[in-house]
Amino acid sequence: MNRGRIVDCHTHMFPADIPARWDWYAARDSCFAELTRESPRSRVREAWATPEEALRAADRAGVERIVMQGWYWRDMDLCRRHNDYMEGVVRAYPGRFAAYASINPVFGEAAVREVERCRDMGFSGVGELGPGGNGYPLDHPGLLEVLETAARLCLPVCFHVGEPVGHAYPGKDRTPIEGFYDIARRFPDLRLILAHMGGGLPFYELLPHVRQAFRNVWYDLAANPLLYDIRAVKAAVRLAGPERVLFGTDFPLTVYPRRRQGQDFSLFIEDIEEHAGLTEAEWELVMGANMRRLLESAGKGQNR
Amino acid sequence: MKTDIHVHLIPPALSPGADVPALGPEALETLCRSGGAERAVIQGWPFRRLEDCQVQNRAILQAIRTRPDFFRGFCTTAPGAGAAALEEAAACLDAGCSGIGELDPARQGFSLEDPDFLKLCALCEDRGRVLCLHTDMTVGREGGGRAVLPADCLRLIEARPGLRLLLPHYGGGLPFYALMPEVARKLKNVWFDAAPEGCILPPQASDCARLCLGADRLLFGSHLPGPVFDAGPCWELPEEWEGIL
Numbered sequence: 001m002n003r004g005r006i007v008d009c010h011t012h013m014f015p016a017d018i019p020a021r022w023d024w025y026a027a028r029d030s031c032f033a034e035l036t037r038e039s040p041r042s043r044v045r046e047a048w049a050t051p052e053e054a055l056r057a058a059d060r061a062g063v064e065r066i067v068m069q070g071w072y073w074r075d076m077d078l079c080r081r082h083n084d085y086m087e088g089v090v091r092a093y094p095g096r097f098a099a100y101a102s103i104n105p106v107f108g109e110a111a112v113r114e115v116e117r118c119r120d121m122g123f124s125g126v127g128e129l130g131p132g133g134n135g136y137p138l139d140h141p142g143l144l145e146v147l148e149t150a151a152r153l154c155l156p157v158c159f160h161v162g163e164p165v166g167h168a169y170p171g172k173d174r175t176p177i178e179g180f181y182d183i184a185r186r187f188p189d190l191r192l193i194l195a196h197m198g199g200g201l202p203f204y205e206l207l208p209h210v211r212q213a214f215r216n217v218w219y220d221l222a223a224n225p226l227l228y229d230i231r232a233v234k235a236a237v238r239l240a241g242p243e244r245v246l247f248g249t250d251f252p253l254t255v256y257p258r259r260r261q262g263q264d265f266s267l268f269i270e271d272i273e274e275h276a277g278l279t280e281a282e283w284e285l286v287m288g289a290n291m292r293r294l295l296e297s298a299g300k301g302q303n304r
Numbered sequence: 305m306k307t308d309i310h311v312h313l314i315p316p317a318l319s320p321g322a323d324v325p326a327l328g329p330e331a332l333e334t335l336c337r338s339g340g341a342e343r344a345v346i347q348g349w350p351f352r353r354l355e356d357c358q359v360q361n362r363a364i365l366q367a368i369r370t371r372p373d374f375f376r377g378f379c380t381t382a383p384g385a386g387a388a389a390l391e392e393a394a395a396c397l398d399a400g401c402s403g404i405g406e407l408d409p410a411r412q413g414f415s416l417e418d419p420d421f422l423k424l425c426a427l428c429e430d431r432g433r434v435l436c437l438h439t440d441m442t443v444g445r446e447g448g449g450r451a452v453l454p455a456d457c458l459r460l461i462e463a464r465p466g467l468r469l470l471l472p473h474y475g476g477g478l479p480f481y482a483l484m485p486e487v488a489r490k491l492k493n494v495w496f497d498a499a500p501e502g503c504i505l506p507p508q509a510s511d512c513a514r515l516c517l518g519a520d521r522l523l524f525g526s527h528l529p530g531p532v533f534d535a536g537p538c539w540e541l542p543e544e545w546e547g548i549l
Contacts, residue, residue: 163481163484164442164453164454164455165454165455165458165478165481165484165487166481166484166486166487167484167486177442177443178442178443181443181444200442200477200480200481201443202480203477203479203480203512203516204441204442204443204444204477206474206508206509206512207441207443207444209444210443210444227484228483228484229483229484229485229488231483231515231516232483234515235480235483235512235515235516238508238511238512238515239480239512
């Protein structure tokens with residue numbers, strides 16, 4: 001398979017003072033605390049990586065481009081700070097990083113303004129949004145405003161999606177997945193990226209009317225090894241088609257905790273290469289070409 | 305043996321209450337054989353009234369008695385009828401039915417926590433029989449009533465690991481979650497059928513479901529003589545099911 005052209009559509013990078021002053025941030029944002037707390041009972045943990053460390057790991061694994069998803073902070077000021085940080089990373093390493101905007105749609109007009117500011121700074125999308133973590137339903141008026149704005153600006157929106165069944169884990173989003181079908185029908189031109197394989201939504205694309213509604217929906221593979229058997233990659237490709245599945249890791253989250261801790265892209269890539277059964281053409285699309293296409297067209301919509 | 309696990313035989317008097325046309329056993333067998341089936345299992349229709357279920361069951365028992373080389377049958381019952389529903393199901397199992405179903409909580413107005421429904425589960429467990437339970441699609445479903453979704457079914461499976469379940473119509477999407485190892489471990493007594501219905505599933509559905517589940521968990525079902533969108537050729541029933549039928 002062609003290594004070296006891989007795009008990871010789903011990573012998280014934080015300003016250096018966030019891990020350094022974790023207690024302070026955790027006290028301000030319980031969702032952040034839940035997701036990033038180191039637990040002696042769980043081997044899964046949120047690792048931290050600087051851009052330089054991320055690039056070293058990416059170079060080892062053949063990852064050409066790293067897409068930083070924002071964080072679903074409850075506080076809009078933290079969202080703005082995080083976005084400023086990511087903008088600096090994108091500027092410091094041309095061609096290696098791209099950024100999606102942190103926002104909390106509950107803030108309505110302020111969130112919309114932040115989406116527009118991020119677009120002007122060259123961001124490539126909006127997200128990762130966490131409806132469960134931020135406590136809003138998928139028909140929240142603030143969210144609908146944000147989605148309308150994103151559709152107008154041609155910015156894809158990435159949602160954190162949880163499965164309606166299976167084991168509990170920190171940050172599992174209990175938002176009913178049916179709501180994404182409603183969003184897709186309400187905003188047919190909006191490009192949606194449903195993280196973590198869309199909580200199982202690819203299966204419902206076997207229904208022709210669902211498939212039609214989801215023609216602008218992509219599924220990412222972030223954290224997949226913590227959730228599914230590796231056969232799930234092929235299943236998603238069969239169900240949604242290879243054009244709408246995106247490689248992502250949730251880096252620097254440890255997704256093979258029994259094998260390696262932190263700062264690694266390569267284990268998941270190797271697992272896909274050796275065990276997912278993708279054809280060469282499917283590999284090209286899933287591991288890079290699909291996300292490159294989304295990055296190229298991002299932000300080319302209309303201003304108000 | 306190539307077996308169609310999901311066909312319906314609706315007596316003419318009950319036809320207006322079902323979504324599939326009335327067809328006699330002979331015509332139904334001809335139709336099934338034209339799709340490659342060497343044997344077919346008649347699923348009872350989930351009528352809301354016990355009286356209708358009883359008429360349906362008499363027709364099923366008659367068919368399996370007169371055409372024993374081709375037909376097997378499940379019996380239907382109306383859980384809302386309480387003790388009489390249980391009595392009807394037990395009598396049908398005694399008379400030769402292989403399982404209970406197809407039951408449909410949305411159509412028949414019961415929940416998976418309903419004590420009368422749980423007694424039917426216990427009956428199946430005691431007799432080593434299968435319960436066929438209609439499951440709705442989490443996304444994109446049609447029709448009204450309170451849907452029973454894969455997550456609801458999984459709660460039932462967790463509560464009753466010894467219950468043998470057949471979840472028709474791709475189990476409402478549950479097969480996908482068999483890719484989660486902890487879910488797969490819970491599905492040892494659960495099978496799915498590939499019977500299409502209302503919002504039709506295209507033929508690649510069975511390939512995808514097998515990829516998720518493994519080959520022996522997906523049974524062929526046509527939903528004949530209902531509206532069928534390319535159910536495809538019938539396939540062999542897993543060996544394990546020969547003892548069940």
